[in-house]
Amino acid sequence: MSGSRLSTASAPPPLPAPAARVRSLVSAAQRLKDPTDPLGQAARAELPASTGLCPENVELGLSQILEAPSDAEIAALTQSVAPAPRAWVQLAANVFTAPLRAVALALAQSATVLVRASRREPVFPRLLHEASGQFALIDELAPLPGDHLWAYGSDETLAQVLPGLPHGAVLHAHGAGFGLALIDGRAPGAAAAVVRDIVPFDQRGCLSPRVAVVVGTRDDARAFAESAASELLAAAAAIPLGRMDDAELAEIVRVRDSMSYAGELSRAGPGWVALDDAEQRLVPAPGGRTLVVVRSDPELDWLAAYAHSITCVGASEGFARAAEGLFPGARRCPLGAMQRPPFDGPVDRRPATEPRVAGDDPG
Numbered sequence: 001m002s003g004s005r006l007s008t009a010s011a012p013p014p015l016p017a018p019a020a021r022v023r024s025l026v027s028a029a030q031r032l033k034d035p036t037d038p039l040g041q042a043a044r045a046e047l048p049a050s051t052g053l054c055p056e057n058v059e060l061g062l063s064q065i066l067e068a069p070s071d072a073e074i075a076a077l078t079q080s081v082a083p084a085p086r087a088w089v090q091l092a093a094n095v096f097t098a099p100l101r102a103v104a105l106a107l108a109q110s111a112t113v114l115v116r117a118s119r120r121e122p123v124f125p126r127l128l129h130e131a132s133g134q135f136a137l138i139d140e141l142a143p144l145p146g147d148h149l150w151a152y153g154s155d156e157t158l159a160q161v162l163p164g165l166p167h168g169a170v171l172h173a174h175g176a177g178f179g180l181a182l183i184d185g186r187a188p189g190a191a192a193a194v195v196r197d198i199v200p201f202d203q204r205g206c207l208s209p210r211v212a213v214v215v216g217t218r219d220d221a222r223a224f225a226e227s228a229a230s231e232l233l234a235a236a237a238a239i240p241l242g243r244m245d246d247a248e249l250a251e252i253v254r255v256r257d258s259m260s261y262a263g264e265l266s267r268a269g270p271g272w273v274a275l276d277d278a279e280q281r282l283v284p285a286p287g288g289r290t291l292v293v294v295r296s297d298p299e300l301d302w303l304a305a306y307a308h309s310i311t312c313v314g315a316s317e318g319f320a321r322a323a324e325g326l327f328p329g330a331r332r333c334p335l336g337a338m339q340r341p342p343f344d345g346p347v348d349r350r351p352a353t354e355p356r357v358a359g360d361d362p363g
Contacts, residue, residue: 018078019071021107021134026069026343028132029100032124033066035059039127050123051096052243053202058096060200060239066097069343078108080345082355084148084170086112088141090161092152093121095205098347099128102150103135105172105346109148114138143169148355150174167359174348177206177311178284179338180330182300182323183224184316185216191227193336194291197314199235200339202242203287206311206348207331207338210284212293213303215319221295222264225275229268232289236269244288251286259283259292282306300326311348314338 014020034040040062047058069077087106091099099115103125106113113135117125129137143149145168151161155175162171179197183190197209212228214221244252252271259265259274262283266273271289278294280302285292296302303326312331313323323332329350331341341347 016078017111018083018108019074021111022074022078022104023071025104025107025128025132025134026067026074026100028134029066029128030068031131032127033062033068035063039131043124043127046123046127047096048242050121051093051201052245053096054240054242056239057200057202057242061095061097065200065339067100067340067343073343074104076342076344077104081105081108082148084109084146086110086114086144086147088143088147088149089113089115089135090141090149090151090153091115091118091121091125093118095201095207096121096124098152098205099125101343101347102152103128104343106148106150107134114141116141145169148172162356162358165358169358171356171358172346172353173356174206174346174353177309177348177350178211179207179209179312179314180282180303180306180310180327181209181212181335181338182313182315182319183212183214183335184318185214185220185224185295187316190316190335191224191231193334194228194314195231195235196336197338198232198289198291199239202244203285203289207341208287209312209314209338210287210290210292211282212291213282213296213300214293215296215298215300218295221293222275225264225266225273225291225293228291228293229266229273232268232271232273232291236271236289241270241289248286248288252288252290255283255286255290255292282309284309303327308350308352311350312338312341 031037031039032043048055087110089102089106115135145166148170150172152174158173158175181194214224263277264275273291275293307327310327310330314335315323
């Protein structure tokens with residue numbers, strides 16, 4: 001009898017319904033992480049073709065970046081949203097693991113979740129649906145008044161969403177943004193850490209660093225750029241660059257040519273690293289294993305002008321407080337961990353992502 005009472009007393013209390021739904025989803029998603037599970041095997045077989053990533057990069061995303069959050073993180077995520085009668089999700093294709101957090105946020109709001117996958121990457125949402133059965137896959141979005149829509153994509157695409165929603169529907173729009181690395185020019189290992197953040201998903205997505213701001217001398221910035229180029233070359237030998245589409249290739253060439261006139265350009269395996277000569281400006285690299293390096297004095301206030309575009313900041317030790325003041329809406333992570341923020345709410349917390357109610361905007 002006493003043993004029975006002890007067992008009952010030590011059992012954890014049941015999770016609230018929203019947290020239980022999210023916990024069930026993330027537990028099901030671990031099947032995709034597992035290379036011995038049939039769904040994990042299907043993910044590894046199908047995702048290289050649908051994402052354009054090499055098999056090694058798909059494995060990196062599944063085994064190291066797909067989240068397995070704690071109950072404390074799940075509790076924080078559920079508390080970051082308001083209940084809704086129904087939650088809808090419009091997914092993008094940039095980061096194939098991103099649907100887990102997107103669907104989790106919707107399930108934190110409602111037991112009725114309807115998801116439209118990107119036509120360019122429908123595989124991960126389908127496998128997540130097969131693993132969990134907790135949401136419906138749909139072809140068309142049809143929110144009703146009071147419903148919430150989580151929409152991910154380009155700014156141009158998202159600008160068309162709110163006017164088409166019924167009065168009283170709520171939009172959570174998550175558009176373009178990029179990551180920034182804020183680096184002590186004398187810090188050892190910074191280049192290797194930044195490259196660990198660049199390689200996943202071939203630098204697509206709003207967590208990927210596109211610019212490194214090196215606080216130090218011109219020689220410090222040049223040494224960092226050279227180290228980053230060497231690290232990118234080595235990374236490509238282990239995890240090759242995947243397929244890039246025509247628009248991505250054109251943007252890579254355009255920015256590369258511009259940087260070749262504005263500074264110093266170094267080859268970096270399939271990509272490049274540019275040391276920008278201009279003072280106090282940020283020109284983000286286009287992705288595809290590329291990086292723009294900017295030198296700065298310790299006075300960093302000029303960076304605040306770019307806060308609206310910065311989704312995530314990876315900061316060298318000693319710069320975390322500066323990053324918090326300059327980018328209050330951005331995720332702040334240690335260098336090397338920018339692709340792995342806590343599972344405690346939306347990745348993107350900039351003011352522009354605050355929920356908007358259809359029909360409330362002027363005009």
